[in-house]
Amino acid sequence: MGVRQWARDVLTQVYERRLAQALEGAAIPRHVGVIVDGNRRWARAIGLEDPNAGHRRGADKIASFLGWCDEAGVEVVTLFLLSTDNLSRPEPELLPLLRIIEGVAEDLAAPDRRWQLRPVGALELLPAETVAVLKQAAEDTRDRPGATVNLAVGYGGRREIADAVRSLLAEHAARGTTLDELVGVLDVEHIAEHLYTRGQPDPDLVIRTSGEQRLSGFLLWQTAHSEFHFTDVYWPDFRRVDFLRALRAYAARHRRFGG
Numbered sequence: 584m585g586v587r588q589w590a591r592d593v594l595t596q597v598y599e600r601r602l603a604q605a606l607e608g609a610a611i612p613r614h615v616g617v618i619v620d621g622n623r624r625w626a627r628a629i630g631l632e633d634p635n636a637g638h639r640r641g642a643d644k645i646a647s648f649l650g651w652c653d654e655a656g657v658e659v660v661t662l663f664l665l666s667t668d669n670l671s672r673p674e675p676e677l678l679p680l681l682r683i684i685e686g687v688a689e690d691l692a693a694p695d696r697r698w699q700l701r702p703v704g705a706l707e708l709l710p711a712e713t714v715a716v717l718k719q720a721a722e723d724t725r726d727r728p729g730a731t732v733n734l735a736v737g738y739g740g741r742r743e744i745a746d747a748v749r750s751l752l753a754e755h756a757a758r759g760t761t762l763d764e765l766v767g768v769l770d771v772e773h774i775a776e777h778l779y780t781r782g783q784p785d786p787d788l789v790i791r792t793s794g795e796q797r798l799s800g801f802l803l804w805q806t807a808h809s810e811f812h813f814t815d816v817y818w819p820d821f822r823r824v825d826f827l828r829a830l831r832a833y834a835a836r837h838r839r840f841g842g
């Protein structure tokens with residue numbers, strides 16, 4: 584390590600400690616959503632020909648990030664790992680990515696981890712082996728005491744809302760509720776009760792890495808009142824200091840629900 588890099592690392596550590604101290608007593612989000620973007624661009628930026636090298640490095644970042652969330656007191660984390668749009672990628676591109684995601688689920692479900700994992704998405708669109716790994720990870724971590732971690736795989740916000748409405752209609756049809764009766768009582772909470780994240784608080788903060796400033800269909804219903812933090816840092820390079828900056832920005836905002 585050169586002298587300049589050493590000096591930068593020391594300054595970063597000092598700045599990180601100051602950020603952490605400044606956040607003592609500040610408002611902390613209960614639920615943080617993360618669009619983990621920029622893995623492929625990170626690989627290209629450092630001259631790697633295999634884009635999956637970026638996905639693997641990004642996968643290695645996830646456990647560290649969840650540890651930072653634990654330190655901050657975040658109760659729920661939703662990680663956007665694969666959209667329904669990504670499922671249309673050519674098989675030679677998609678399958679290695681699915682294997683990496685399966686590895687993430689298995690790693691986060693290891694016996695020494697504390698998190699409760701929940702797959703959220705249209706699992707019926709995923710290969711059977713991927714679904715099996717995600718469901719096993721959820722089962723293995725069901726009674727763990729740590730934060731809830733939603734793995735959004737095969738996820739699309741519009742599809743989630745459509746699935747919620749479909750589930751709602753099926754439930755009321757089974758009860759014998761007529762369409763007219765349902766129309767008369769339907770409100771937003773009825774739909775919320777059928778979302779993939781039902782029973783959880785909506786995200787207070789959504790972070791997107793890589794410089795893109797859009798949601799890409801992420802938690803469309805749940806983010807109606809969320810705060811957003813966009814950073815130019817690619818996900819594999821996302822550091823604790825970047826996370827603390829996001830928390831600082833969140834704490835500085837005056838949340839005005841509906842206005």
